[in-house]
Amino acid sequence: MLDRHLVLNPQVALRPEPFGALAYHYGNRKLIFLKHPDVVRVVQALGGHDTVADTLRACDIDEARWPSFEKALSSLNDSEMLV
Amino acid sequence: MTQPAALVEQLKGGLDAPICLTWELTYACNLECVHCLSSSGRRDPRELTTDEAKAVLDELQALQVFYINIGGGEPMIRRDFFELLEYSIGLGIGVKFSTNGAFIDAAKAKRLAEMDYLDIQISLDGTDAPTNDAVRGDGSYATAVRAMEHLRDADFGPFKISVVVTRHNVDQLDEFKALADSFGAQLRVTRLRPSGRGADSWHDLHPTNAQQRQIYDWLVVNGDNVLTGDSFFHLNALWEEPLPGLNMCGAGRVVCLIDPIGDVYACPFVIHDEFKAGSVRDEGGFANVWKHSDLFTELREPQSAGACASCGSYDACQGGCMAAKFFTGLPLDGPDPECVSGHGEAALLAASSLNGGISAPRPMMDHSKPARVAAPERVPVTIGRR
Numbered sequence: 001m002l003d004r005h006l007v008l009n010p011q012v013a014l015r016p017e018p019f020g021a022l023a024y025h026y027g028n029r030k031l032i033f034l035k036h037p038d039v040v041r042v043v044q045a046l047g048g049h050d051t052v053a054d055t056l057r058a059c060d061i062d063e064a065r066w067p068s069f070e071k072a073l074s075s076l077n078d079s080e081m082l083v
Numbered sequence: 084m085t086q087p088a089a090l091v092e093q094l095k096g097g098l099d100a101p102i103c104l105t106w107e108l109t110y111a112c113n114l115e116c117v118h119c120l121s122s123s124g125r126r127d128p129r130e131l132t133t134d135e136a137k138a139v140l141d142e143l144q145a146l147q148v149f150y151i152n153i154g155g156g157e158p159m160i161r162r163d164f165f166e167l168l169e170y171s172i173g174l175g176i177g178v179k180f181s182t183n184g185a186f187i188d189a190a191k192a193k194r195l196a197e198m199d200y201l202d203i204q205i206s207l208d209g210t211d212a213p214t215n216d217a218v219r220g221d222g223s224y225a226t227a228v229r230a231m232e233h234l235r236d237a238d239f240g241p242f243k244i245s246v247v248v249t250r251h252n253v254d255q256l257d258e259f260k261a262l263a264d265s266f267g268a269q270l271r272v273t274r275l276r277p278s279g280r281g282a283d284s285w286h287d288l289h290p291t292n293a294q295q296r297q298i299y300d301w302l303v304v305n306g307d308n309v310l311t312g313d314s315f316f317h318l319n320a321l322w323e324e325p326l327p328g329l330n331m332c333g334a335g336r337v338v339c340l341i342d343p344i345g346d347v348y349a350c351p352f353v354i355h356d357e358f359k360a361g362s363v364r365d366e367g368g369f370a371n372v373w374k375h376s377d378l379f380t381e382l383r384e385p386q387s388a389g390a391c392a393s394c395g396s397y398d399a400c401q402g403g404c405m406a407a408k409f410f411t412g413l414p415l416d417g418p419d420p421e422c423v424s425g426h427g428e429a430a431l432l433a434a435s436s437l438n439g440g441i442s443a444p445r446p447m448m449d450h451s452k453p454a455r456v457a458a459p460e461r462v463p464v465t466i467g468r469r
Binding site: 017022026033 | 090093096098099100102147149150175177199200202
């Protein structure tokens, strides 16, 4: 996961909410809650970096938190929110 | 990672815009279903014009509402139905619309199949004509099946079959699933509410306590492949395993209704002044109603468990459905009339023994067609000045 290049699926719209954001996939109609503002920041930044690890570093995410980000991003990837 | 407050608690505090917005486009309908939530039948002359409806869609786009659920009445009766559909989808607002299928012929099915971001829900309340037509009216089963055949023949893809579960069709859940599968469709089952004309038919139609268990057991097995609009969360008191979904009342928090004349209600099941938050015609439009109305602000505050506070199941069932309590005359901070522990039945019984009977609030905005009565004998009438 960490060395992959992922971007937000162009079919997905993000809507900011107090808890983070809602992600809606217009293709498969899935609605997913991004439950932390940092996850939203990372997801939005993915496109500007070569790998997930680069993105996490650029977003100043402490390495101790990387496993939880890997988990969140994997689940977004499984729902085709990321490509 | 710092843990944000549990998601459900966050959602109870309300979102910046609704997730599930229902918009009843018209009160006009070709059918007269006995459980119609909006007591539809005749068009209301005050209904939103095409321009007004488009302005609402512009607002919803600005709020980043991802999709809307369109209903009625029968929404396809509106002459600007396709115009509004195309306008919404053009703005990036997906549409799911509910229809009885009467206006889906081969040509319309083809036109619908060509559109993206569109879902269609065909209402059907029985897997055979007698069961369905008893609720939805003569010929409505055949009409719905014809529409489904047109959609299939036009390669629309997986449309939805939407069922209101009643005492009389609860034994058909497997057959509904098989019917949906045979059309490559997705099954959606929802709870009967005592709203609209349902206020009068609910007592005869709502599932018995034993049937509630049956619905729960069926959903535990089939729930992942069946849509429910999260409407059965009151059944979660039955066992440890919660049904899929958010398990909360979304009224005014993540859900709301815009009615055909632009009034905004907390949810599709409470068309009554007490749950009217404002109108899209008010200054500030829909956004102002959603964000600042007194009613929605109040619904987003922590709600009292009231009489249910001492019940061990409250966390699971959340006291059930506000609309179901309201229209059966029960207090909002008490048990749901279909409380699986029987507290609702007891409350209904207690209430009905007071003052010679229960006085439940009547639904408002009745657009039912006038009752058909035998034409009277023709009598000579003289019209003149008096």
